[in-house]
Structure formats: C-alpha cells, structure tokens
Amino acid sequence: AVAWEAGKPLSMEEVEVAPPQAMEVRDKILYTALCHTDVYFWEANGQTPVFPRILGHEAGGIVESVGEGVTELVPGDHVLPVFTGECKECAHCMSEESNLCDLLGINVDRGVMIDDGQSRFTIDGKPIFHFLGTSTFSEYTVIHVGCVAKIDPEAPLDKVCLLSC
Numbered sequence: 001a002v003a004w005e006a007g008k009p010l011s012m013e014e015v016e017v018a019p020p021q022a023m024e025v026r027d028k029i030l031y032t033a034l035c036h037t038d039v040y041f042w043e044a045n046g047q048t049p050v051f052p053r054i055l056g057h058e059a060g061g062i063v064e065s066v067g068e069g070v071t072e073l074v075p076g077d078h079v080l081p082v083f084t085g086e087c088k089e090c091a092h093c094m095s096e097e098s099n100l101c102d103l104l105g106i107n108v109d110r111g112v113m114i115d116d117g118q119s120r121f122t123i124d125g126k127p128i129f130h131f132l133g134t135s136t137f138s139e140y141t142v143i144h145v146g147c148v149a150k151i152d153p154e155a156p157l158d159k160v161c162l163l164s165c
Contacts, residue, residue, distance in 0.1 A: 001013075001054065001055070001056075001137040001138075002015070002052050002053070002054055002123070002128055003042050003051060003052060003053055003054070003055055004051060004052045005049075005051050005052070006042070006043060006044035006049050006051065007042070007043050007044065010042070010055075010137070013123055014123070015054070015121050015122070015123055015128060015138060016121070016122045016123070017120055017121060017138065017140040017141065017142060018120040018121075018122070018142065019065060019067070019142075020065055020066060020067035020070075020120075020142050021067045021068070021113070021115060021116065021142075022067050022068040022069050022115060023067060023068075023069050023070060023115065023144060023145050023146075024066075024067040024070070024113065024115075024120075024142050024143065024144055024145060025063050025064075025065070025066050025067065025070060025073055025079075025142070025143055025145055025148050026063075026064045026065045026066075026120075026140055026141070026142045026143075027059075027061040027062065027063055027064060027079060027081065027140065027141055027142075027143060027148065028061050028062050028063075028064045028139065028140055029056075029059045029060075029061040029136050029138060029139060029140070029141060030059075030060055030061050030062065030157050030158075031059060031060045031061070031157050031158045031161040032056050032058060032059040032060075032136040032137060032161060033058040033059070033161055033162055033165075034056075034058075035057065035058050035165050037057065037132075037165075038055045038056060038057065038131075038137075041055065041108060041131065042055055047108060047109070048109055050108075050109055050111045050129050050131075051129070052126075052128050052129065053111060053128060053129035053130065053131050053135070054121055054128055054129070054130065054131060054135040054137050054138045054141070055131045055135070055137050056131065056134065056135055056136030056137035056138070057081065057083045057131065057132045057134045057135075057136055057164065057165060058136065058161055058162055058164050058165040059080070059081050059134065059136035059161050059164055060078070060079075060080055060151075060157030060158070060160055060161035060164070061078075061079055061080075061081070061136075061141075061157070062075075062076060062077065062078055062079070063075050063076060063077040063079055063148075064140060066145075067145075069145075070145045072145070072150070073145065073148060073150060077150050077153075078150070078151050078152070078153045078155065078157065079148045079149060079150055079151060080148070080149045080151055080160065080161065080163060080164035081133075081134040081136055081141070081143050081147060081148055081149075081164050082134075082147050082148070082149055082164055083106060083132035083133055083134050083147065083164075083165075084099070084100070084101070084104070084105060084106055084147075085101055085103075085104030085105075085133065085144060085146035085147035086099055086101050086104060086146050087101050087102070087103040087104055087146050088146065089103075090102035090103060092105075101146070103146070104133070104144060104146045104147055106132065107132075107133075108131075108132060110130070110133070111129030111130055111131070112127075112129065112130060113130070113142070113144070114133075114144055115144075120141075120142035121135070121138070133147050134147065134164075136164075149164070
C-alpha cells in the first residue's frame with residue numbers, strides 16, 4: 001500500500017522490492033497492523049512530509065533472504081521488524097542504561113537504507129521511500145538486520161505482530 005501524498009487514500013500497487021544488500025534482510029510480511037503513528041505520518045501532521053512511501057511498522061513475518069554479513073538470521077526464521085534497532089557497537093547499545101542506538105535509532109525522515117542511501121522499493125524505476133526502516137505495508141520489505149528481532153516460531157504472528165511497535 002503506497003502513500004503517494006499526504007492524507008490521500010493508500011493505493012495498492014505492484015512494487016519491485018530489491019534484494020537485501022550487506023547487513024540487510026528481506027522479509028515476507030504475513031501480518032501487519034495499523035498504528036496511530038502510521039496515520040500521523042500519512043496525514044503529514046507536524047513534520048516534513050516524505051512521499052511517496054510505504055508506511056507500516058507493526059508486523060510479523062518470515063525471513064525470505066539475507067544480505068552479505070548477516071549471520072544471526074536465515075531464511076525461514078520468524079521475525080518482528082522493530083523501528084528502534086540496535087547496531088550492538090555504539091556507546092548506547094553497549095550501555096546498560098540505554099538502547100537508543102546512534103545508527104539505528106528512530107528517524108522518521110530518512111526514507112532510504114542507511115548503508116547506501118537508496119530505497120529498496122521502486123515502481124517503474126521510481127523510488128518509493130521507506131518508513132521507520134520497516135515499511136510493513138508491503139508483502140516484502142527490506143530491513144537493516146539490527147532492526148529485526150528473531151522470535152520463537154511457535155509464537156502466533158497474527159498476535160505478536162503488535163509487539164514490534
């Protein structure tokens with residue numbers, strides 16, 4: 001579901017989703033939910049609008065493929081995307097008092113992947129921006145590995161998807 005502009009109805013589109021690059025995973029989203037945060041940014045209330053984009057940040061899915069350097073996840077793993085990731089190397093990630101990662105902290109304006117500044121979504125060659133590094137209103141999405149939490153495969157994805165928020 002693509003948000004082409006602020007406040008306009010979301011549009012169901014065929015989107016090309018590129019393969020994951022280094023330290024990225026491509027997930028098949030099986031369940032997603034709508035949060036007030038998605039609506040807030042879709043309506044462009046009080047922020048710089050970034051459009052067109054694929055919203056969504058509450059979801060449960062399965063790893064479809066992994067990019068170079070990803071060792072902690074394999075295709076088939078059940079996962080939750082998380083918009084406040086952990087690089088596991090910065091001072092905040094190493095601290096016992098904070099997990100507000102310097103690299104993967106919340107950035108609502110970024111709209112692209114961290115490593116190369118490019119989107120993994122396109123329609124007819126035109127880039128479609130990411131949202132909160134997760135973009136779960138897409139059947140497939142590409143996410144930095146630090147923003148993906150592996151979960152027990154017995155956990156019901158239709159219920160635990162809400163925990164990714």
